[in-house]
Amino acid sequence: MLNELRIQQLGVIEEATLRPGPGLTVVTGETGAGKTMVVVGLGLVSGMRADSSVVRNRQGQAQVEARFIHLSDQIRAEVEEVGGMVEDDELLITRALTAAGRSRSWIGGASSTQAAAYEIGCDLVTIHGQSEQVRLSTPERQRQVLDRAAGPELATVLDEYRTRFDQRKVLEAELGDLQNSARERAREADMLAFGLAEIEKVGPTQGEDTALEEEAKRLQDADELRSHAYGAIVALAGDDENSESLPVLSLLATAHKALRATANHDPGAEELVNQASELSALAADLAGKTSSYLADLVADPVRLEWIETRLAELKYLTRKYGEDTEAVLAWARDAETRLAQLTDSDERIAALETRLITLNEELNDHSGRITSLRTQTAARLGAQITQELPALAMPYARLEFVVTPTGELGPWGADAVAMLFTANPETEPAPLGKVASGGELSRVRLAIEVVLADSGTDQTFVFDEVDAGIGGAVGLHVGHRLARLAAQGQVIVVTHLAQVAAFADTHYVLTKTEDGEVTASGLENVTGQARLAELARMMGGLDHSESSVAHAQELVDQAHLMKSA
Secondary structure, three states: OEEEEEEEEEOOEEEEEEOOOOEEEEEEOOOOHHHHHHHHHHHHHHHOOOHHHEEEEOEEEEEEEEEEOOOOHHHHHHHOOOOOOOOOOOOEEEEEEEEEOEEEEOOOOOOOOHHHHHHHHHHHHHOHHHHHHHHHHHHHHHHHHHHHHHHHHHHHHHHHHHHHHHHHHHHHHHHHHHHHOOOHHHHHHHHHHHHHHHHHHHHOOOOOOHHHHHHHHHHHHHHHHHHHHHHHHHHOOOOEEEEOOOOOHHHHHHHHHHHHHHHOOOHHHHHHHHHHHHHHHHHHHHHHHHHHEEEHOOHHHHHHHHHHHHHHHHHHHHHHHHHHHHHHHHHHHHHHHHHHHHHHHHHHHHHHHHHHHHHHHHHHHHHHHHHHHHHHHHHHHHHHHHHHHHHHHOOOOOOEEEEEEEEEEEEEEEHHHHHHEEEOOOOOOHHHHHOOOOOOOOHHHHHHHHHHHHOOOOOEEEEEOOOOOOHHHHHHHHHHHHHHHHHOOEEEEEOHHHHOOOOEEEEEEEEEEEEEOOOEEEEEEHHHHHHHHHHHHHOOOOOOOHHHHHHHHHHHHHHHHHHHH
């Protein structure tokens, strides 16, 4: 329930505070005083779209604060989900709007998105304005009214249906993508399989190309390498055919012998002997290895031809699949993984098709239950609303809900819901939006809320222009029904009819003062004589004349009698 609404710099309102009661609260005032801004303010805190033009002249920011009490567990859970807090059973929602069009919302002290504010706001407040009157003429809104009347049983079935419908939508999109790309996948799979077959046929190993290129280089340069290696051996070990050569090993042996003789006389030269021994051993080892290297340097034209053939095969692969054998093998690993995925896609298509068959069967079953519940509710709700219409000065009016199967599964079942209306007994009911006047739409809308309130709704209802196109005795009937709705919960009405305002439990008047180019308006809670004066003004009389006030008192007394009846 709304406990307090504080408005700052909104429209013509500089600052105003509304503290509605638990029953019927009415807001009245002269034309141009800004009564509609109360509804706009409630719309802002409810997360509705913001229009920066409502920011008061010369002010940079408008702000609206709403305090709600007696919150349901559902509301508390929604507030906690967005990070807000409910303190002492009180929820504060704030909306700020700048003249530049920027908007911010806070729910329970936490900054909130407009979407979250709207979701929570819709559970707290239901606003019936001119836009709602237009919406009531749409099939979507008419379906919502019928589904709301059907209660929790239909809501549960609809939730189950919607879950499956959303699942089907996702799976159909995935299946469509897979089917549309089937040719591309087949071409890709063929390419990958061909590449893998080529690589498997050649059978490269990691680093093979580099090793073969090095071996080919040695075989091609074998004669030159042998010459260099032989020269090294002669330098190390000597040449039997050249007795004048002084090989390294002979020189080291001579040096070692001389140093050994020196060490025999001087022990300090022993270290030199050791170094000479090490050098002799190293030189001998080097000579042996060089000889082995020379022995392996055999020209092998057959081997060289094979290597060149093998390198040609490997280069064919590296031109297509990677810069070297390591890259080729990496491509093969990735190709095997991708090929497995493409094969899995075919299996996924089969699984999706099977799942979609099951989902469609479940959806058809749920849509049948939805149609049945809607059909049952349509007859009952149409009769209940029709019973309300005579009390709203439409004695011959009739409203019907027609549920027509569409034969196609949609987001909310397989039905089209339509409200048919007639105000005269001689004419057949026709679509509500085409045959109902503005005043009739207002009263039909009120009758719907009265009936649905009997079903246990606990929202705060806000009505703007509910008295459009009516007056006189009809206004009394509208006020009576608003009072009846308020007996089920909180109702706030912005009205220009004294006949409606007379039923108020709490009455606020928006007053205005002229100050140059600026009109500042404020809300005043009126009771007693002040309230009678306002009712007299609304009836077109003089505020303080005895007859006008007496007439206002009669109106209040009549409203009291109608409420008590």
